[in-house]
Amino acid sequence: MRHFLVMTLFAFLVAAVFGIVAKDNLRERLLYGIKVFAEFMIIGLALAWILYFIPF
């Protein structure tokens, strides 16, 4: 559980910075931030499951 929370915190902080730095208005920032956050979480979970089944 702790690992998941740490990953969530990491994704949230990075998404917040990416969203504000990369886009110009509030709506675009919010959408981009959510997109980056979702990408981090989905790819992180997908990689975790792939690695779970690799026996080394």
Added chain:
Amino acid sequence: MHKEKLKEKDPDEAPARAWAMGAAGWFFPGAGHLLQGHWARALILGGAVWICFVCGLLMGGHMFSVGGEEQGLSALLQIPPMIANLGSGLLYMASWFFGVGFADDPQSAARATYEYGTTFLLIAGLLNYLVMLDAFDISAERKS
């Protein structure tokens, strides 16, 4: 209209103030935006860097420096992560001064969150480079 006005600026021209804002932003995360009156942005961007750094330290992360103990390739390998850590500015220097986060002992490395902490410390520095560039661009009127 506003974007067109921003694009008219010569990208090679950056006033001394912009360099000062960038330097302030690097030295104290969030200061570059704070000095320009962008309170909300300073709070979120600076706050993200500070939280990332403090969490990294609390998780027992390790920061990199070129101290002289390592030699040859090992010393060279310390340089890229040290550059990432240096992005935290004052936070890195204060930690180095007080000897926090530089311990290279097995007890620290054995903690479950050691690798996470080290990653958070690296990311704090790299994020602050982005924040610093954002403060520079705002001051140089390249973005709003």
